[in-house]
Amino acid sequence: MTGLIKLPTCIIFLIFLASPLLAKIILEGADSPELASYIENETEKLEAFFETDAGSIFVFVAENREQFDSATGNILPEWGFAAAIPRMSKVILLSQRKFNPSVVAHELTHILLHKKTKNSYIPRWFDEGVAQLLPGEAMQGSTIRLAFASVSGKLIELPDIDDVNIFHSDKAHLAYAESYIAVKLLYEEVGKESLIRFISDIPKLGFDRAMLSHFGITESGYNKIVLEHIRRHYNIFSIFLDQRVIFLVFLLLLFISYIRVKIRNRRKIREWENEEGPAPY
Template sequence: MKIFITYMLFISISFSLEFETDIGDCNLFFDEKTNLYIQDYIIFIQNDINKLVKEFGQVKKFPFEIFITNNINKFKKLAKGPMPEWGVGIAKKNPSRIVIKGTKLGKISYNRLYEILSHELNHIYLFRTPNYNILPKWFIEGFASYWADELTVTKKIHISSALLEKKQFSLETLKSFNSFNRIHASLAYAQSAVAIYTIIHFYGKNKLIEIIQSNKSKDTFETHFYEITSDSMLELTYKYEKYLNKNFKWMFLLKSSNILFTCLPLILVIGYFIKKRRNKLILEQWSKEELEISNNEEPI
């Protein structure tokens, strides 16, 4: 019945393929206009999941679906539930499903679509890990953003600007992302990714894997994190803020306007010394020419 309903929802989508992955069979549904890239999608999905399993461990295997559509009505029906206006993709735990706006509907490039696909595949993977239910939102979204390599230079500058203006988010405030506007959401995702980099930097990647895969009995993320790292959430917050300031505090200078503004005094000083030296050379040349003329003149 579920399969029938799924096909009815996608009645105007002409193409679907089923293939194996390391976490279960994948049913990929796509519009006619995207079918030229279908083989690329399949290879990308298989490779991305294979890499995830190799780096972070095996999870339960069962089928999942991926829908890529340029039809807004189908996107809303399959996504099921409220979506922020900036939302381009979503992963659902039950049914195990990814729904992504196509390049036309989402107004994104194919490179960006692959990033979103990798982000959502990470969610499908994380849904199946033993500790998913106690993981905080910043960890879930941060791990997906880290995996999809979404921490671009632009987002790093965004973090830096927030630090400069003291408008950065604390880990405690990163509990829900859908209520954010587009700009705040971008900052929230970027800072969440930094939190994962912080864990790797201070505790090592093996500890990150243990946080995800450990079967130790626990009630909260705080106790789970302490059992694995011997650090409290307060200590993690301190290290997170330290990592933010050390690695992103001055990145706002990479903005072209800021570069010009920052370097202008230096440019003026360099220009002054160049002009001064040039004038000195001209005066020396004149003195030399006058001396030569004086030496060549015959006495009267």
């Protein structure tokens, strides 16, 4: 059972460093029962999934961008508005954003995943893919983004996603979309139990050797499988199956229909006026 504590900054840090067992979740910078309850519940779910204890997690909600950048060491790009620092069991959120459960769950997943791997190295694509898949994070606009990248030959090699923090916003979103697909494919193929056993062996074997041991393939080999899957399933036709495109096409058809009706009505009015002739004096 998780516990929540909210105290002034200096006291929070003393408790967190000196006696982490006093509280499971330490929340600073926000007085939100909704957020606090969500963090507790989500942490318990992730503990059950990863079969590990979260320990104490420190969640800091920054008041503004300047405070957020300072708390994250000024290393995040402008498109970043949440961060996890697994070695410190710390989550940092930007309060200007409306409370988004999937974002909070995403960062908590990073913490628990790294707890399970004992902070061993894991590729960024796997890290981000797991953090999107488990909370059920929606991939808005990803179909179009993946399709355009596939058709134009601009898909990102999975190992290159390690540098996502220096990508511009569009490329970063593509990297996250590819990461989601990569982990989703793996999860659907091997299931939860095999995935957890693989993650558990990463501290002992390293990521690449653990992949080879459990799945019979290296990261390099899996990279080829994922990119080929994306090329097969995301193409020019995928764009027209995207819900947003369908909605826009529907709106366009409504607009065209409206214009046609207006033109037809005006034509009718002119015809009636011509038939009636000039009004008598």
